[in-house]
Amino acid sequence: MAARMQQGSRPGGARFAQFKLVLLGESAVGKSSLVLRFVKDQFDDYRESTIGAAFLTQTIALDDQTTVKFEIWDTAGQERYKSLAPMYYRNANCAVVVYDITQAASLDKAKAWVKELQRQANENIIIALAGNKADLVAEQPDKRAVTTADAEAYAREANLLFFETSAKTAENVKELFTAMAKKLPIEQASQRGMRSAAGRPGGVDLGLRQEPGQQTSGPGGCQC
Amino acid sequence: MDEIAPEYDVVVLGTGLTECILSGVLSVKGSKVLHMDRNDHYGGEAASVNIEALFRKYNNFQPGTEPWKKYGRANDWNIDLVPKLLMSNGELTNILVSTDVTRYIEFKLVAGSYVQQGNGAKATVAKVPSDASEALRSPLMGLFEKRRAKNFLQWVGNFDEANPSTHNGMNLSQTTMKQVYDKYGLEETTRDFIGHSMALYPTDDYIEKKGMAKDCVERIRLYVNSMARYGKSPYIYPLYGLGELPQGFARLSAIYGGTYMLNTNIDEVKYDESGKVTGIRATMKERGEEGEGMKFETKCKKILADPSYFQGKAKVTGHMLKAICILNHPLDKTENADSLQLIIPQSQVGRKHDIYVAVVSSAHNVCPKGYYIAIVSTIAETEANHHLELQPGLDRLGKIEETFMGPPIPIYEPLEDGSKDNIFLSRSYDATSHFETMTEDVRDIYRRAQGEELVVEKLKSGEGLVSEE
Numbered sequence: 063m064a065a066r067m068q069q070g071s072r073p074g075g076a077r078f079a080q081f082k083l084v085l086l087g088e089s090a091v092g093k094s095s096l097v098l099r100f101v102k103d104q105f106d107d108y109r110e111s112t113i114g115a116a117f118l119t120q121t122i123a124l125d126d127q128t129t130v131k132f133e134i135w136d137t138a139g140q141e142r143y144k145s146l147a148p149m150y151y152r153n154a155n156c157a158v159v160v161y162d163i164t165q166a167a168s169l170d171k172a173k174a175w176v177k178e179l180q181r182q183a184n185e186n187i188i189i190a191l192a193g194n195k196a197d198l199v200a201e202q203p204d205k206r207a208v209t210t211a212d213a214e215a216y217a218r219e220a221n222l223l224f225f226e227t228s229a230k231t232a233e234n235v236k237e238l239f240t241a242m243a244k245k246l247p248i249e250q251a252s253q254r255g256m257r258s259a260a261g262r263p264g265g266v267d268l269g270l271r272q273e274p275g276q277q278t279s280g281p282g283g284c285q286c
Numbered sequence: 287m288d289e290i291a292p293e294y295d296v297v298v299l300g301t302g303l304t305e306c307i308l309s310g311v312l313s314v315k316g317s318k319v320l321h322m323d324r325n326d327h328y329g330g331e332a333a334s335v336n337i338e339a340l341f342r343k344y345n346n347f348q349p350g351t352e353p354w355k356k357y358g359r360a361n362d363w364n365i366d367l368v369p370k371l372l373m374s375n376g377e378l379t380n381i382l383v384s385t386d387v388t389r390y391i392e393f394k395l396v397a398g399s400y401v402q403q404g405n406g407a408k409a410t411v412a413k414v415p416s417d418a419s420e421a422l423r424s425p426l427m428g429l430f431e432k433r434r435a436k437n438f439l440q441w442v443g444n445f446d447e448a449n450p451s452t453h454n455g456m457n458l459s460q461t462t463m464k465q466v467y468d469k470y471g472l473e474e475t476t477r478d479f480i481g482h483s484m485a486l487y488p489t490d491d492y493i494e495k496k497g498m499a500k501d502c503v504e505r506i507r508l509y510v511n512s513m514a515r516y517g518k519s520p521y522i523y524p525l526y527g528l529g530e531l532p533q534g535f536a537r538l539s540a541i542y543g544g545t546y547m548l549n550t551n552i553d554e555v556k557y558d559e560s561g562k563v564t565g566i567r568a569t570m571k572e573r574g575e576e577g578e579g580m581k582f583e584t585k586c587k588k589i590l591a592d593p594s595y596f597q598g599k600a601k602v603t604g605h606m607l608k609a610i611c612i613l614n615h616p617l618d619k620t621e622n623a624d625s626l627q628l629i630i631p632q633s634q635v636g637r638k639h640d641i642y643v644a645v646v647s648s649a650h651n652v653c654p655k656g657y658y659i660a661i662v663s664t665i666a667e668t669e670a671n672h673h674l675e676l677q678p679g680l681d682r683l684g685k686i687e688e689t690f691m692g693p694p695i696p697i698y699e700p701l702e703d704g705s706k707d708n709i710f711l712s713r714s715y716d717a718t719s720h721f722e723t724m725t726e727d728v729r730d731i732y733r734r735a736q737g738e739e740l741v742v743e744k745l746k747s748g749e750g751l752v753s754e755e
């Protein structure tokens with residue numbers, strides 16, 4: 063076995079798999095903030111629109127046998143003028159579509175993204191809907207512009223996971239990602255070595271980045 | 287929608303690979319970049335398209351019919367409009383690694399590199415020998431010639447510019463390649479496969495040029511070193527097609543603050559009294575969108591563009607001929623390779639320009655299982671009957687399910703270096719089968735536009751671009 067195919071075959075029957083997760087949603091709903099909370103457990107009140115870190119990874123242990131690693135892609139703003147590249151959702155295993163519960167229009171935008179994903183992305187992509195900035199409503203209930211019941215009804219109908227979150231207080235952030243991890247096909251992924259050319263026959267790892275617990279394939283990769 | 291900024295350092299027009307690499311690099315280095323394309327997709331003329339889009343682009347069907355339906359889900363196809371491969375040790379690979387764009391794109395080896403000797407039914411198709419010991423086993427040469435070729439390749443392999451004892455008494459910057467071949471006593475047919483399938487020259491112009499020996503030896507070394515990197519062939523190719531490359535660099539640019547707008551037409555380019563560019567007026571409007579679209583204006587200090595945006599500032603240097611073919615079988619005499627490049631050197635088929643055949647398949651996720659996409663290309667040498675010029679390549683394909691062949695494609699080159707108006711144009715993709723000349727163009731444009739050499743090695747800042755756990 064080569065490279066990231068190591069996934070799933072750790073000694074003692076432990077399972078490990080890596081999945082690509084993409085974020086979508088209107089500008090300023092808190093996509094990057096959710097990721098920052100999830101990956102670094104930080105929050106920044108004066109965050110600028112995404113530049114810089116748009117690729118992060120985070121690992122969740124579902125139980126002491128099962129580890130899921132998310133390779134998280136943030137949009138980098140290319141969607142602002144409807145210019146998101148197909149590469150972005152290519153092979154995404156899961157997506158978090160975010161809206162701001164204090165902005166009704168942001169839910170419409172989220173619904174449009176869900177449609178787009180269902181049209182363009184993997185057929186079995188797992189999508190979660192996140193109504194973010196729940197903390198604002200906890201302070202001032204009249205700020206709410208989307209009711210929980212409405213969003214929940216839509217999520218059920220469209221077959222989406224649903225959480226109201228706050229990147230600021232961390233409410234439901236871990237829960238959101240954990241729920242996604244639980245729905246992912248870990249068994250299959252660890253067998254197929256998803257998201258890794260270096261694990262496919264003939265795949266090459268140009269950067270030759272050695273990651274812990276992983277080996278780089280020799281010439282030509284293995285024939286598994 | 288957010289406002290467009292009132293001013294950018296650089297406006298880039300066209301999302302071909304050359305432009306996207308430049309946008310990516312400039313953004314990483316801190317320039318404020320606005321990047322636009324009149325099309326609704328990334329990649330311009332070098333995009334990868336699905337099979338329905340390909341039928342439509344070439345208008346290869348009767349109205350009312352939908353011939354693409356028999357090829358499965360249209361989106362399972364990613365068919366390159368320009369056939370090229372990456373050398374695994376080449377400059378594009380270097381740029382991909384230096385910028386960490388390898389995070390977004392996965393690569394796979396191309397299974398084989400072949401060359402044709404002879405013509406018609408009697409032609410030999412054989413693996414390009416990749417080093418001295420393979421030369422000894424190659425069916426391309428007779429017994430004595432093999433030894434001579436082995437000596438030559440050994441010399442090339444050991445060549446070190448800094449060490450005169452490896453030069454075998456020649457000053458390569460003064461020598462012609464003919465003199466070098468003569469010195470090793472190589473036959474014409476051997477010169478042919480070395481010059482065309484290892485040094486990858488598309489014509490024989492290099493042979494008699496004084497000082498070209500150095501270039502040729504470097505090219506052969508690139509081939510040999512690329513081959514040595516992963517074995518099998520010196521070429522790699524991205525999963526999902528070449529169209530992933532411009533998208534990867536566009537993402538890099540966007541991550542560093544580059545603004546992206548597809549579906550955008552340039553209405554006016556503004557200049558000051560001295561003739562230097564000062565800004566643009568443009569309209570973003572999706573196909574089928576109602577109304578005027580979004581009109582805007584912004585200032586800029588310079589424009590980088592592909593020649594299609596400034597046709598008056600470019601000249602046509604030749605025409606490329608190309609046929610994209612869908613097959614349901616691998617190529618004969620290639621050991622069922624799932625991907626390959628086959629070069630038919632010009633002299634073997636009585637031409638001045640080589641014919642290239644590039645084949646990719648489901649192994650690179652560009653089509654459903656069981657299909658192969660072969661692109662035959664060359665430079666036009668006649669005014670009409672262009673399919674005849676491609677015929678020796680088409681002959682190698684066996685039964686063809688579909689052929690997509692348009693009119694000859696003009697190859698543009700900028701008329702000026704851009705210093706007068708601060709508009710810096712790229713060249714069209716040339717006929718070469720790899721990206722080495724494209725990366726030379728990237729360096730050339732960068733030098734012209736920024737007044738310094740492009741150094742990619744330090745771009746991987748680590749901080750900022752990527753953070754892990």
Ligand SMILES: Nc1nc2c(ncn2[C@@H]2O[C@H](COP(=O)(O)OP(=O)(O)OP(=O)(O)O)[C@@H](O)[C@H]2O)c(=O)[nH]1
Nearest residue numbers: 089090091092093094095107111112195228229230
């Ligand atoms: N009160 C509150 N503010 C939040 C929350 N999440 C994000 N914000 C704020 O909302 C603003 C936008 O957050 P970002 O994370 O940058 O939003 P984004 O969706 O990534 O925006 P783009 O990158 O422009 O697409 C920032 O000022 C954040 O501090 C939240 O849960 N509660």
Ligand SMILES: [Mg+2]
Nearest residue numbers: 093094111112
């Ligand atoms: Mg963001």
